[in-house]
Amino acid sequence: MTGTGRKKPPLVAERRRGTAEKKTAAPRKRRKPAARKARRRGLIGWITGLVRWIVRLGWGLAWRGTAIIALLLALGTYYIYTTLPPVTELLDGRARGSVTMLDRHGEVFAWRGEQFGGQIDARQVSVHLRNAVIATEDRRFYEHFGISPRGVAGAVRINLSEGRGPLSGHGGSTITQQTAKLLCLGEPYDPDTWESERAYEDDCRQGSLWRKLKEAVFALAMEAKYSKDEILTIYLNRAYLGAGTRGFEAAAQRYFGKSANEVQPAEAAMLAGLLVAPTRYAPTSNIERSRDRAATVIRLMEEQDYLTAQQANAALEQPATLSEAAEARAGGYFADWVMETVPDFLAGKTTEDVILSTTFDPEIQRAAEGGLRETFETKVREGSKAQAALVVMSSDGAVRAMVGGRKFKGVAGQFNRAIMAKRQTGSAFKPFVYAAALELGFEPYDLISDDPLTLNIPGSGAWSPNNYDNRFRGDVTLAEALRDSLNIPAVRLSERIGRENVRKVAEDFGIVSDLASGPALALGASESTLLEMTGAYAGILNGGSSVTPYGLSELRLQANSTPLIGQAGGLGERVISQEAARKLVWMMSRVVEEGTGTRARLPDREAAGKTGTTQAARDAWFLGFTADYVAGVWMGYDDNTPLTGVTGGGLPAEIWKEAMLRIEGGQPARPLPMDLPAYAPPPPAAPPPAETIARDQAPAPEPQAGQPRRESPAEMAERVLLEVLGGLLGGN
Known part of the structure; x- marks a missing residue:
């Protein structure tokens, strides 16, 4: 069959032009503001990228550095941890012994050297004393891990506000850090290394940044090795508290004539107040200044709920009083003299605790002082520089x-x-x-x-x-x-x-x-x-x-009842x-x-x-x-x-x-x-x-000491009687 019209085109989809063709076919105007924005965005992106790279680099270095520091800190802490001895070996830190003097009645009247009253335990010591120390020195003692960043920051702020350097003055140290310092970071005193014990202690008290870092590491090791109560026990036994006393037991005995286990709030506050400046606040130096410092401690104890308002008021109204021996401080001249009569290795340089029984009589001493004082006050013009001495x-x-x-x-x-x-x-x-x-x-x-x-x-x-x-x-x-x-x-x-x-x-x-x-x-x-x-x-x-x-009538070591030196009389x-x-x-x-x-x-x-x-x-x-x-x-x-x-x-x-x-x-x-x-x-x-x-004017012939003396009538009668009795009884 044949068609009658034109041949139809094939059914094929129309080809669409691409973007490039569109641009070629219909070129458009360029938008200049958009281009500038894009360039700006590119610059910011580059800077942002650089910052990000720096941050990533810094972070990488920081965490790696922190990791290294933490590792070194852990290794240092672990090393110190392995070297720390049992607690009992750290309680008595004296390089020398002490001398305690007893009067003729056996009562203590004077001390020389560093006194150590014996070991006490933080769990058995008076609760008032433990609370007073914590309230005064480290209120967060049972919470921190040995160092307190908050305490250090506060101390730095106070130091700067007072015009000092950040590490000068207030240290912000915890009780653990203070204990590390008392232990001299584990370095014992060596007389062959140090010029003197004072030089050794001065080095232990250095406040340099490096020393602070070592102190912090030592504190961390102590926290890992010991319990909080054990650390506090070391501190209570080693702290210097003035008047030659080392540890709170010796101080309680020295100032109050009682054990640290028995002190009451007012006494505990006075003892804790000594920690800031032992020599300045020692009650035997200035009792009123010591009481003022104790009042501050009592208020701190009340603020931290260690004392009720009633207890705090009672402690403020009836401040601590010194024992009779501490108050009298009698026999200072006598004690110095006795120390000079004792061999130095048993007195001034003793490494043992020595007990000296003496002839001293405190009542006679007070009488002698009273007689001298009475005469000068009533019969010597005021302001006289004349001196006097008296021996009985x-x-x-x-x-x-x-x-x-x-x-x-x-x-x-x-x-x-x-x-x-x-x-x-x-x-x-x-x-x-x-x-x-x-x-x-x-x-x-x-x-x-x-x-x-x-x-x-x-x-x-x-x-x-x-x-x-x-x-x-x-x-x-x-x-x-x-x-x-x-x-x-x-x-x-x-x-x-x-x-x-x-x-x-x-x-x-x-x-x-x-x-x-x-x-x-x-x-x-x-x-x-x-x-x-x-x-x-x-x-x-x-x-x-x-x-x-x-x-001196007798000298013995505290740990031995057998006298090393005895004196029965001076005839x-x-x-x-x-x-x-x-x-x-x-x-x-x-x-x-x-x-x-x-x-x-x-x-x-x-x-x-x-x-x-x-x-x-x-x-x-x-x-x-x-x-x-x-x-x-x-x-x-x-x-x-x-x-x-x-x-x-x-x-x-x-x-x-x-x-x-x-x-x-x-x-x-x-x-x-x-x-x-x-x-x-x-x-x-x-x-x-x-x-x-x-x-x-010319000397007479000098009779000699051995020359016969002129007999008195009584001597002559006695001699004749003895001769007669000797003849009768056949004596010589």
């Missing part, structure tokens, strides 16, 4: 009290005038002249001339001693010459019996200082200490035997006979009853003594005794300025009396060990002719 001892040399100056409660190591000051003794030396004479056979009623005397001193020329009042009395008895402290008879007697005999008696009685070689020896031209002189007078009281003044060799001593005591009693020492007379008991005043009144002395005690008083200026209107029979005698009234008060009166002369004094002799005076 028993007749065997046991020292009971010592006042080395007018500051009774000073710190250890102060100048002790009783043992350190060597001063001329003046007429206080004269009893040794008369002791030598009595031992050589003289009697109290023997006569001696008080007429003018001139001696030729080789190399010095003529020397003429004078009496204090520039008067001459002719012949006087020995008793009168000593009673009125006449100089010329003392020199005559010394020259007659021989200076060497006088010197020997004085030295044997304990005057170890160099003695003058010329005739002025008899007038006390030599220097001596108050302790020496008082000990020598004790020899007169005890019947003529020498004594060595002593204060030594006999110097003069008991008969001579008893006569001398009688002669010295006349000094107090009717001579130059009447101001020392006691109303209810016998007393004997001797005054002494040196040239230009630079030194004034009174030394004397009752039947119970010997006491010596010195008065003068440290720079040797002359005293004004003061002699040995004045203020020193009054100080002696005031002290002895307090010492002997309430005690039964006992008679002095003395003998009255067996015969009456001979009638006064006629004045000697002029040639007698000239003859007296």
Whole structure:
């Protein structure tokens, strides 16, 4: 079949033009703002990409660095952790031991060195003390892991606000960090490495950034090794709390005379308040300042609900008071002296805890201080710089009290005038002249001339001693010459019996200082200490035997009951006979009853003594005794300025009396060990002719100490009786 029209086109879809063809076919205008936007978007994208790359790099470095630091921190913490010893080995951190002194009754009265009262446990210590420490030092102690970022940030803010460096002042340290510092980061004290213990402790307290980082690592190791209570236990045992105390047990004993387990809120607050500045706030230094600090601690305890309002008010109204021993702080001079008498390896440099039993009597010490204070307050002009010292001892040399100056409660190591000051003794030396004479056979009623005397001193020329009042009395008895402290008879007697005999008696009685070689020896031209002189007078009281003044009766280690050193008494060799001593005591009693020492007379008991005043009144002395005690008083200026209107029979005698009234008060009166002369004094002799005076200028032959003495009638009768009895009984 054939078609009739045009052939139709095939059914094929129309081909569409692509984008390129469209553009070619119909080109459009370019949009310039869009292009600029695209370029801008490209720049921002590049910067953003760079920032992102830097952030990614920083983050990568940061987490890797943090990981490295954390790893190093973990390794350091682990290493320290492995080196930490058991808690019990960390409680006593002292490099040296301590010395505790007991008085004659066995009570503690003084401490030296670093005291450690014994180990205490944070779980057993007084809850008030534990709370006071936490409230004051680290309120979040039981919450943190050894370091407190919040506390450090707060400390830095406070330091900057106060104009200091960020690490200067407040440290923000936790109790754990403070304990790490007390442990010196585990580095023990080595005397071969460190110049001194102080240098070692100063290094431990450094506040540098590196030190802080090491301290933080050590704290983390402690937190991993020990429990919170164990860390607090170390802290409570090692913290320094002033007055030589290490640990809260020692401090509680030192200040309050009780255990740290027994302290009450006011006492706990005072102890915790010491942590910020132990020396400044020590209650023995300034009790009011210590109480003010304790009040701050009490308020902190109340704010943190450790105390109720009622408990806090009670603690504020009744602040802590010191124990009797801590309050008195008696015996500082005595304690210093005893420490000097003990071997250094058992005292100042001991590594052990040492107990010293002493002869010290706190009641006598208070009496001596009271007598001295009373005299200066009532009879010495206000503002006077004059000083005084006083020593009291028993007749065997046991020292009971010592006042080395007018500051009774000073710190250890102060100048002790009783043992350190060597001063001329003046007429206080004269009893040794008369002791030598009595031992050589003289009697109290023997006569001696008080007429003018001139001696030729080789190399010095003529020397003429004078009496204090520039008067001459002719012949006087020995008793009168000593009673009125006449100089010329003392020199005559010394020259007659021989200076060497006088010197020997004085030295044997304990005057170890160099003695003058010329005739002025008899007038006390030599220097001596108050302790020496008082000990020598004790020899007169005890019947003529020498004594060595002593204060230590026993030394032992705290952990051992067996004494290492013991002292039963200070009696030594006999110097003069008991008969001579008893006569001398009688002669010295006349000094107090009717001579130059009447101001020392006691109303209810016998007393004997001797005054002494040196040239230009630079030194004034009174030394004397009752039947119970010997006491010596010195008065003068440290720079040797002359005293004004003061002699040995004045203020020193009054100080002696005031002290002895307090010492002997309430005690039964006992008679002095003395003998009255067996015969009456001979009638006064006629004045000697002029040639007698000239003859007296040359020394008489010197009798020797071993030469037979003139027998008294009593001695002769006793000797004859013994010879008869010996013949009858066949004795030798």
